[in-house]
Amino acid sequence: MNQFEAPFMNNVPARPPSLHNAPPDAPIRQPPRLALRAEGFNAWYGSFQAIHDLTLDIPMQSVTALIGPSGCGKSTFLRWINRMNDMIPSAKASGSLTLDGENLLDRDHDVVALRRRVGMVFQKPNPFPKSIYDNIAFGARLHRTMSHAQLDELVECSLRAAAIWDEVKDRLHQSALGLSGGQQQRLCIARAMAVGPEVLLMDEPCSALDPRSTASIEALIRDLRSQFTIVIVTHNMQQAARVSEQTAFFFEGRLVESGTTDTIFTNPSNKQTEEYVTGRFG
Template identity: 65%
Template sequence: MKDEPKMDNVATPKKTHGMLKPKRPTLSQRNDASPEKNEQKLAIRLEDFNAYYGEFQAIKNINLDIMARQVTAFIGPSGCGKSTLLKWINRMNDIVPSAWAKGSIRMGDLEILKKQTDVVSLRRRVGMVFQKPNPFPKSIFDNVAFGPRLHFKIGKQDLAALVEWSLRKAAVWDEVKDRLHKSALGLSGGQQQRLCIARAIATGPEVLLMDEPCSALDPASTARVEDLVYELREQYTIVMVTHNMQQASRCSDRTAFFFEGEIVEEGETEQLFTRPKHQKTEDYVSGKFG
C-alpha cells in the first residue's frame, strides 16, 4: 500500500485559478461567435418520453431535442425529474430495480430505450459525471485508464498518451502529473471531480452527462469545473443538471426548465433567463420558489 499524499501537498485550485481562467465571452458574444450555431446538428431526440419508479410517474410525456456540441442545462426544483431523465440517457437507471420508462430516446440511429440496446457501448458513447466526485480507490492513472482498458485494444504507450491527453483536457494534468501512481483519494474535491471528467472523456464519448457536477465543490473549484465545461463544449455534447441558476446561465447554451416531471419551457439560455415565456419559469428564475 502506498501512502496517501497529505492534503496540504495539493496545489490549491485557488492559487492557479486566476492564471488559468480563460477570458470567457459574454453570452451574447458567444452566440454570435459560435460558427456552428448556424449548422446545429441534432444529437439526441426525446419523443413522448415517460419514466416511472414503480407506480410513481417521475417524468410525463417529454419531447426534447438536444443539440450537438452545445451545453444543455436542466434546471428545476428538486424532485422535478431532471436527474431521472439524465440517467435514462445512458440507461444508468437499469440498476434501479423499480425504474422503467416508455417513449423514445434516439441518438442517431440508436434507440436508447430498446431492450436490445447494448448498454456497454452506449455508455462508452455517453459518459457520465456524478454529483459527488467518485474516483475509484486506485491510482490516478488507473482511474483514467479504467475506461480505455475496458473498451479498447490499446498498447501501453498509447494508453499512457491517452491518459495524459485526458488529464490535460480536463485541466488537471499539471496538478497530478508528478503523482500519477498515487491514490486518487488523496486529491482535493475539485481535483477529484476534474479527474472524474478526465476519466469520462478518456473513453471518447460523444455525449457527456453531468449530474450537478459542482454541488459538492467549493466556489473556486466550481469555477474551474465551469471553465472546463465551457472548453469541452467545443468537442462534446454536454447535458448538465444543475440546481444553480447562475451556473446554468453562465455556462449553458440552451436550458430546459423542469417542473413536476414536465418541461415547462425550453430554449436558448439567454432568452429563457431574460425573457421567459411562462409565468412559472419567471417565478423560478427570479427565485420566487425552488
C-alpha cells in the same frame, strides 16, 4: 427526358419536405444535427411517474442545462440517457429517446456500447480507490487493448483536457483519493473523457465543491463544449446561465419551457419559468 425515368423522378422531392413551402430562392438551411431527442418520453419508479410526456431536442456540441426544483425529473431524464437507471429494478420508461436515430430505450440496445458514447459525471466525485493513472486508464482498458505508450498518451491527453495535468503529473501513480474534492471531480471528468464519448452527462457536478473548484469546473465545461454534447443538471441558476447555451426548465415531471439560455433567463414565455429563474419560487 427518358420516359422510363419520368415516374421515378416525380417521387423525388426537390428539397427536404420541411422546406417545401420556402421561397425558391431561399438558401437551403440544414437544421442543426440533433444528437439527442426525446419524444413522448415517460419514466416511472414503480407506480410513481417521474416524467410525463417529455419532448425535447438536445443539439450536438453545445451545453444544455436542465433546471428545476428537486424531484422534478431532470436527474431521472439524465440517468435514462445512458441507461444508468437499469441499475434500479423499479425504473421503467416509455416513448422514445433517440441518439442519432437509435432508440436508447430498446430492451436489446447494447448499454455497454451506449455508455462508451455517453459518459457520465456524478454529483459526488467518485474516483476508484486506485492510482490517478489507473483511474483514467480504467475505461480505455475496458474497451480496447492498448500499448503502454498509447495508454500513457491517452492518460496525459485526458488529464490535460480536464485541466488537471499540471497538478497531478508528478504523482500519477499515487492514490486518487489523496486529491481534493475539486481535483477528484476533474479527474472523474477526465476519466469519462478517456473513453472517447460524444455526449457527457453531468449530474450536479459542482454541488459538493467549494466556489473555487466550481469555477474551475465551469471553465472546463465551457472549454469542452466544442468537442462534446454536454447535458448538465444544476440547481445553481447562475451556473446554468454561465455555462449553458440551451436551458430546459422542468417542473413536477413535465417540461415547462426550453430554449436558448438567453431567452429562458431574460425573456421566458412562461410565468413559472420566470419565477423560478429569478428565485421567487423553488
